[in-house]
Amino acid sequence: MVLDARPGGLPGWVHPAVWALCLLPLLWLVWLTFAGGLGANPIEFVTHSTGTWALIGLLLTLSVTPLRQLTGWNAILPLRRTLGLVTFLYVCVHLLLWVVVDQFFDWPAMLADIVKRPYITAGFTGFLLLLPLAVTSTDAMRRRLGRRWARLHRLVYLLPPLVLLHYWWAVKKGVTEPWPYTLAAALLLGWRAVTWWRARATVSRV
């Protein structure tokens, strides 16, 4: 099997270009804010919007590996980190909007919500799990952690279920928006389950 169909990495401009593309939704929100285009409940609008983009970022991050395995295009591997950091950025904005704009530093109320409201518990747990992944995303940390790095970063597989619970529990009955993301997440995690199971089967035969 040809693992690397195209020798060499991605051209240098790809990462800045991906960043620029991924920042467009955020810039669009900033623009809407100043243009007065956020509707009657702007705080709700930006909170929902950044949350949705964070979820899209997570799913794109998780798409890199299956895409690499399917195409043999190994050069795209570093995009995993770029997209992961984009996801982290949107999660931070989403969380900060909640802390600063929605709750206005009402710490007791936020703490009560984290404990009492399952959808906030799920979302906040997701943030706590994402934090070490972002912190250890540098090359230096990766070298330092060695084999433990890969094990630590398997935490990412817990994120789609947590984030989707956060989403489904937050919306009212009859809202169907979370469905496409749920199906995409099931596909991406299912792919990994199948790959893992096949690899195991091969090993046990040997």
Added chain:
Amino acid sequence: MNRIWRGDLPASAITPRATFESRREFVRGAAALALTGGLWAPLGRAFANDAEPPTRERLAGVRKSGYKLVDALTPYEDVTTYNNFYEFGTDKADPARNAHRLRTRPWVVQVDGECARPRSFDIDDILRLAPLEERVYRMRCVEGWSMVIPWVGYPLARLLKAVEPNSRAKFVEFSTQADPATMPGLRSRVLAWPYTEGLRIDEAMHPLTLLTVGLYGEVLPKQNGAPVRIVVPWKYGFKSAKSIVRIRLVEAMPITAWNRAQPSEYGFYSNVNPEVDHPRWSQAKERRIGEFRKRDTLMFNGYGEEVASLYSGMDLRKWF
């Protein structure tokens, strides 16, 4: 400026609403053009509404009432573009986009059940039955946001008394129009259509409960429940049934749409109560549309003085 009542002008002197509106739209568009370099206004229009702007019509003979608030009114724009009206879609922008299809004339409201004189009321009968008054009420949605709206109508009791409820009339059931041809939301099975709501008879007869035909001095916009709805200001917004076609006086507590859909989350009473949380979020605070900081939610939405006695001796945690 445009909200000044000009009842003493001859009809011929009044600028037709459509002309006036289009002029105002032009001015507003020009202002937006100046402020944003002309990029946003047309795009915003395209995003906000795919239909022609709805015609706005002033209601004649509306008198002011004692129901006023020091709270600032929520702008007309927000009141008419941020709505929960699932018959037109579950997104709060959907009703403003889709409700233009609703035909509000002819419109008949059937009032029957446990009463001596059941009858149907044409919308014109309803408009003539009692003098119209403007009442500024707080509106608190179960989702945690609120508005202050100048409604136009008269107490529902006026209509109910006309059919002479009998002693078995313990509850009132309201049914909303359910027309698949004009209401795209009916394709979803999110709620059991038609939307039904209910009140206890003493709640329905309470002077605060308003049979509503307008807001901001004008005919009720379709996305707000035209041509006739109720407004029960001390209960969460979903209790105030919109676009009503039937009012039935009944002996047993009626099954209501949200209660049927999720009984653990939406009780029959659904009085605004900061101390009883929705199972998934707190009801202690609310965001007033247009404000930045959240404000404390008031018991019975601030109408406790008038309505608390209706529930004396009741455990409001149990009867949420």
